[in-house]
Amino acid sequence: MANISQNFKKIDVFYEEQGIQISSAAVSSMDNRITLMGDQFQLIAHQTLVDVIGYLEDGIVLMTGKVTLSTASQLNLDVESIDEKQERRKYLKVKTNFKTRLIKAHALGKRNKSILVNENVEIRDLSLGGACIYSNKTFFKKQRLYLDFSHLKPGFIAEAIVLRREKESYKIGFRYRYGCQFQNLGNEEQRILCEYVFKIQIQNHKRLKENLEDE
Incomplete structure (x- = not known):
């Protein structure tokens, strides 16, 4: 388990298999747990592994998380792995x-x-x-x-x-x-640019995967 007690400005969660993206600036983190609060979240099955992007004041952190609670207003994650902080630019x-x-x-x-x-x-x-x-x-x-x-x-x-x-x-x-x-x-x-770039990256990856499957 990873310790991610960070002051995140925002968190994006991606579940590529179902095309789900959840974003929230109402974030709390402690030890290896992240909680997102919001409105009209899409639901993700318990124990599902998801890709997570944490936005800090001076960079980005990429993580993999496991869903422990998913409701329309709250998403809880246990962080399974975390990369080193990357400079946004x-x-x-x-x-x-x-x-x-x-x-x-x-x-x-x-x-x-x-x-x-x-x-x-x-x-x-x-x-x-x-x-x-x-x-x-x-x-x-x-x-x-x-x-x-x-x-x-x-x-x-x-x-x-x-x-x-x-x-x-x-x-x-x-x-x-x-x-x-x-x-x-x-x-x-x-x-904002970071969010858009990662969104396009996921779309490009999904399109490439679909093309390979069609072949």
Whole structure:
């Protein structure tokens, strides 16, 4: 058994076999036990093993837990194993077709002069530290871009700086691919991105598993 007396800001629980995801910021932990409180939780069978992500102020902890109580308002887990804390920014990158809008950019070297862009873009790779963005606009290395992530959290605008630019084939519908690094993300925005990245990871894993089974 693992001792996990941690000050978790939030816990996500995933039971992949039934596609269940439970999230709660009302968390208590002691010894190897975690209790989540909430509303309208999906039910998970007693003694089921689940994947658990614990969000700390400065990182993430991955765990495996066994369900000891599951009701619509409470979930109790006994932690079976726990990994070392991982820094949020460096943890994981996923493939996605995340579609959003690039709202504006700063003129190169002029932080106080912004350029209205308002263009549909697609994010093909996303991590807690940055993104690979497909766009038809021309930007330059070290230029700052502002992406609309409000569908993850109302008012969430992500600032990113261009690290590299590569030309793309028109077959994919975009002229350029940009490697960008996120800037000045707060703890709450990092947690939101982390939740989304892990959600996509699980979806990708499930899709791959289904494809292998079909073959």
